[in-house]
Amino acid sequence: MKKLLLIFFITAGWSARAQDPQFSQYYQAPLYLNPGFTGITPQQRLVLNHRLQWPSLPQAFSTYAASYDIFVDELRSGFGFLFTTDKMGSAGWRTTTASLLYSYKVKLTENIVFSPGLSFGYGSNGLDRSKLRLGDGLEYDGISLDPELNKLGRQSYFDFGSGFLIYSKSLWIGASFTHMNRPNLSVLNEVSRLDMKTAIHGGVRISLNGNIHSRAKVSYLTPSFIYRMQGKVFTQLDIGLNYHIDPISVGIWYRGKPFQQTVISSVAQDAFILYLGLYF
Secondary structure (H helix, E strand, O other), X not given: OHHHHHHHHHHHHHHHOOOOOOOOOHHHOHHHHOHHHOOOOOOOEEEEEEEEEOOOOOOOEEEEEEEEEEEXXXXXXXXXXXXXXXXXXXXXXXXXXXXXXXXXXXXXXXXXXXXXXEEEEEEEEEOOHHHOOOOOOOOOOOOOOOOOHHHOOOEEEXXXXXXXXXXXXXXXEEEEEEOOOOOEOOOOOOOOEOOXXXXXXXEEOEEOOOOOOOXXXXXXXXXXXXXXXXXXXXXXXXXXXXXXXXXXXXEEEEEEOOOOOOOOOOOOOOEEEEEEEEOO
16 A cells, blocks of 8 residues: 555656746746757856745745856857756655757848757656655665665656747747657656647837837837647646836736636636846
8 A cells, every 4th residue: 555655646746747847937048948049149148047836835846947058150059058957845856957959040031030949958857765754664765675666766868859939139939849759757667758848939029219120228018928838738828028127127927728718617727927127
């Protein structure tokens, strides 16, 4: 029975995490969103992100991400690196991925650029058995008297993704395809493949001074959206508006499933996100 409960715990935990963690301010994690963003700025760029979901719980969902990218003009290419780690629950279930990213810039017109990108990642996931307390003899060092439980460990895998971005100084639209190889994440010597995730996103920068093609304006609006799909059941739309006036940016966003009926009416499917940023 204890073994059955443990396997149920791991299966339920994986089902709860069948979708990737996501950042509400997704354009502040550009390489996580789409490898087509790699090298999109002429300067070198370092980005650090942290996400804490349900902080009132004793063991909240916590995600960290760090990325670095650079544009090499001679090669018309962007090169980048992305590291993410995601922790869930008291058993220390953790997923960690390190990825190399590449993009190539194709100038379609004088003002429009096409940027296809690739992501080559290596990840691992599993739980910290030393934090489990079971009556079968599982000790603090994670060694169990049950040989079946000792088979539990971490699963390593390769993770491949791609994406593209079409952009100018005032608008952008793109799509990304993550987990294209559908890696196996099971830690039970079985097969539990991660569904491919598709994200379609876009936006426009509207100058409040009347010249939409100028990047030197001190104030502008940026309406944008992202639509995500992963597996057969997960879809989500984020749509919102940011207002920027140097050096402050504020915004409001809607997140939900406007095209789906809620199976359980008492479960909230929609949310509003407030955004406040400081640029320097």
